[in-house]
Amino acid sequence: MSFLRCCMWGLIFLLPASELAAPSPYVFGIFPYVTTSQLIRFHKPLADYFETSLQHPVTLVTAPDFHTFVNRTRKGQYDFIMTAPHLGLLAEKQGYRRVAMSQHTVQGIYITRRDSGIRALDDLRGKVITMAAREAIIFQTAEQQMRQHGLVDGENITIRVARTHNNAMFAPLRGEADVAVTGILLWRKLGHANRDRMREIGRTPPAPGFLLMAHSRVPEEVVKRLRQALLDFAHTPQGEAYFHVTGLRGFQPISDATMQWLAPYIRIYTRQ
Template sequence: MLMKKYCCEFCFLLILLISFPAHAAGKNEISLGLFPYVSSTQLVQFHSPLKNYLSKVLGLEVNLVTAPDFMSFVERTRQGDYDIILTAPHLGRLAEKQYKYKRLAMTGHRVEGLFLVKKDSDINTLDDLKGKTVMVAQRISVIYQMVVQTLADKGLVDGKNISIIETKTHNNALYAPLRDEADASVTGVLLWHTLGEDYKDKLKVIAYTNSVPGFVVLSHPRISVVRQRKLKKALLDFGKTSEGKFYFENTGLKEFLPISDKTMRELDPYTRIFTAK
């Protein structure tokens, strides 16, 4: 009976996550927009503890919402569809500079890409990728941008001596070598952290990209200063709770920390894909 109740609640959350209409939050509810770095099912699994904690602290219903792809998430952020966003670092910087979102907290992990191949592959270094295919999540992702730079440092250029295959999510990219969809792939350290050992045993890491600050949490400017302060305190205190300890261990996000000006400036180069003329 308990399992049936849990499944019903999970399915309801999943439907809400992918179908919640823009600007639908009422006085007694607030929307938390989640960057779609994994499937909707995984977003619910990973972030329900945060949703429940914030609901309890704020005394409001917190609705998890997302978008079908990275660019749609950027557009919905611009339109103000979300009251709060938990997003990729460069998209958070974009939201702050272009759409006036307000800083709340950042995660303690660093965003970093891992180059993966099959365990028995004869590809062992980046140099071995010459003439090969590499699957990476969407072009506007920070990991995609770091991959291009990492490959360029080795003289590897897409369309010239290597082929980059673009896919919808980092999760899709993760399994590409095992599905024979590409010779190699790049995914983030977060997904590698949550990957089961049976899959890890079939893959090997041959290289890493550089790293940038972790996910950021911001609020839409319509949220009152009082509520922003309450949200910021709740996020920074989350790691002290049993729910928070479980959440950070399960997701690999480590903790919530204050966001500094230095951190945000570090992300500026990765926002130029949106602002360059």
């Protein structure tokens, strides 16, 4: 063995163990309810808090659409997820464990252009409505609500599907729909320049907030540590800033009652 090679091996043995085998980062997947750039801006502080709390690197990722996110979750490509409430229940049935849920409620809001003659849900006959992803809980609650008003896709209304709730929100302004159904959280965060050009005509029933879940391969002690850190997050300066930007309000435990309430909204997956 050459002198140079001996020196190189000697340096390797002198390196700290942490540099010899850096831990693989936890993959934190967030469901794509807005654009990728918005997700990063909204949730990078949370990923940083994960990393600090667990003393372990964390990589923040998403997916191009709901369907891909659900498939990647099912295949176990994420160590942690923050997802729509019903998708959290679906993940639990696939082996994920409960960590926490946001304190805000998921609710759809019907919006139209300010100069539109549409004033209420009963005015939607013959109209085009844009919503995101048929799998989304906002889509399901809105479709159910419209049926209660006698409004059925393909019969007396036309429903068009957008890639995200954010894309759906702007469909009336782009002239692509008469009405959009989007998340009330996004509507509240919309800038005045666009919000002043639209108005609300109705809301869906509220649903539980976002669920944070951990894959079964994540050690239980890590899940417990993260759960406690999330419950404490709102009481930190970083948490106050995060909840102000995202509107999620805080984190709380996930109850059995919450999961039972969500059960009807995963039938779209379990009957396939």
